[in-house]
Amino acid sequence: MKKFAVIQFPGSNCDRDLLNAALKAGAEAEFVDYRAASLAGYDGVLIPGGFSFGDYLRSGAMAAVAPVTKAIKEAAEAGKPVLGICNGFQILTEIGLLPGALIFNDQHTFISRDESLKIANSETLFTRGYGQGEDVVYPVAHGEGHYYCDDATYEKLKAHNQIVLTYNENPNGSRNDIAGIINERGNVLGMMPHPERALETLLGSDDGLKLFEEMTKWEANHVQIH
């Protein structure tokens, strides 16, 4: 059985939700403190949402200099799946594992709602369970969710098929409706929406479950390099 590390930064608040999602998808999962120096022994890394260090300086900025960051980078280099959701996505851009940045929503207020999204790349190790172009509903909840990148970066993202998730009704002004992107190698995924909150129809949507199920089926030789 695959074992995932759920990183806990001071102030992380979607950590239990993410751990529960991994467990529900049939993986093992454990919390790992942000002071940990190594993630050896884990098959993948999950970086939860929710205001690490209060996001006081800038979302993800403090987390980016935490000791565990080096270990996250090593896991990514080793080709293990790394998934950052919401604040986790912000952290992945802060530490350079993903390009671009997340800036304040255009309306400058926090936005929390169920969001209709499109699977723009269904060939990643996270999204193979979905159809290409499939519509899904995951909740969003963020104040700094506007994905920003320069033209060159955007062209590169497009050329390498790195845009994985797009908004159907852009809630924050993100460039070209981008909601989630993957690295070129195809093992580091960051997204603003919360698939871990979309695991049961009772709570509004179970569209997120497939993402975690696919992730736990990951095999080293599946990682695609574009």
Add this chain to the structure above:
Amino acid sequence: MSRFIEPTTEDIRNQKLYAEMGLTDAEYDKVIDILGREPNYTEIGIFSVMWSEHCSYKHSKPFLKQFPTSGDRVLMGPGEGAGVVDIGDNQAVVFKVESHNHPSAVEPYQGAATGVGGIIRDIVSIGARPIGLLNSLRFGELTEANNRRLLRGVVSGIGGYGNCIGIPTVSGEVEFDPSYDGNPLVNAMCVGVMDHDKVQKGTAKGAGNKVIYVGLKTGRDGIHGATFASEELSEESESKRPSVQIGDPFTGKKLMESTLAAIDQPELVGIQDMGAAGLTSSSSEMAAKGEAGMNLYLDQVPVREEGISPYEMMLSETQERMLLVVEDGTEQKFLDMFEDFELDAAVIGEVTDSDRLKLYYEDELYADIPVQPLSDEAPVYILEGEKPETDEKVHDYSKEDLNRVFDELAGHPTHGSKRYIYEQYDNQVGSNTVQKSGFGSGIVRVEGTQKAIAMAIDGKSRYVYADPYNGGKEVVAQTFRSIIATGAEPLAMTDCLNYGSPENPEIYSQLEESTKGMAEACRALATPVVSGNVSLYNENRTASILPSPVIGMVGLIEDVNFMDGLSIGAGDALYLVGETEKSFAGSQIEKLIDDEVSKQVRGIDLELEYSRGMDLRRRLTEGDIRKISPLGRGGIAVKLAQLAAFHGLGVDVSVDIDGEDLFAENASRYIIVADAGKEIKDAVEIGRLTEEGFRIKTRDAEISRDLAEVAEAWEGAIPKCMTSVD
């Protein structure tokens, strides 16, 4: 010679410095009686906050005593940080509502944020993990720029704190009424869940046990906040901005997690949040409850800056702090735990068997106060109320253009969609939110079970003003109906009494009558009061607010899975449950057309309320009916508009009443959605949900609109006011 320069006992007496702190001459004399000497500056400061209305309930205590506080499920009633109610399987729900009105009036963002932070700490200090937040807000009309400013600030403050600490805000209610111009109400409620055997009390017992301070370093913020909260707002209130505390949700989150960890330790004796009146109330209340004394060494308190005097330290309302009493010899274990959470913590004192609260700073004694009289002998004032005359007014809206009335009301911010507000709150963090803000109560599943807690908050101040006694009953009943609508069994409630100055006889009478009505409703509806809060002196420059008791209620859903896939659609039948009466005193049509509240009797049959509600609730959980929607402000017409707009469904309805009665607001009525042809007690089938169109026929008038128009008016009610550049 003291290292701090402070007024002397003579200064305090001669210059009546106690009066500036909110104490009367008689209260000052009582302090002298208790101490057997004149109080020094630190001591009089301590008495002034402990005897403020906010901490002592000196004007409201007699009324609070009327409330039923026990019941089969009540594990802990009022008196501690929050009430605790059994939900079976050794689990309990913990909840309380609290006001942060005055701070929000002068500093809306921080006032609201710290209101949320404070109520969360109350729940956590009992040992519960918070699962939901609610809020009840009152502002003046959004046509005024200042009210828009207050709304923006308060909403972002609530979101700023709740989102960051990671507790979903799942329900709330908002009303806009000129009575709240310049004196907004911000009532925050928190609901938590815990195991029975972990219930903590704020008590200090066992001589020699150690007192630990944990959380933010103490600063000079919020000094005399409790006193400020107990005065009328005035021109000078702006200068009280330093009395408003500053929230730090990141530290609040760490404090919450570390507190919940500390509560798992058997060596913990007691714990209390440092809320209003900070170190003063937490230390003295814990000592009083433990029937012990306490010595505090204030030079040990973590401080933000040098030179903070004992007086300032005891009165500071710096946020995100807790006071713990732990068994002697185990203090290092707790300090290490807090260190791991990167929080400031220190041993600042010990429990004694002396029955006195003694405050030292570098071996100098700054206060020596007997513990029991400080908390128990606070003055209680029983004043004379004066009931106002009843109005003879006869309401007649039969000549009004009811389509116009409908447009005005359905598109008013009080009745329109609150999306502008609730989309700024994280509704789903924790991944257990079954029903979030939008239309009805919040429902949050108890993690790892199929149980869920329904939570609602409501207030109907115009009804209370029209008829304090029956209006008081209606406020409780209205919240009861909100819980019923989820299919939950109502369990218990919490109350926040927001009124004007009790020294005004009419307002005193409002308090007296409405609490009497509320107490009767609590008994009849089997929802005892387990916690609460009082906020008096809510006055702006010209008048008092409408009497605004706000009720928070929780209910239990044994198996929430009945809601999975539950939906309504075109073709479903609509039923009206309950007789519609020409009840317009306190109604929204009266506000719109007459611009006043007439003082007239409002009626409610509590026995009927209970049996009707419990019957409907059962039928919902059994799948026999698909939606329960209680009628409230704006009556049948506004409720149908909300229902249609929220669900994107049309209505085609015919009701055998006069047209104006579509806006009547008598109690105990519901709109039900179910299959056609159902036998529902006291109900008539009034029509259908449709794909499009919005039509309500009555005996003498018809409201007819496009569904898109209704939806647009409802959705745009608040946004259309907020687009202007302020």
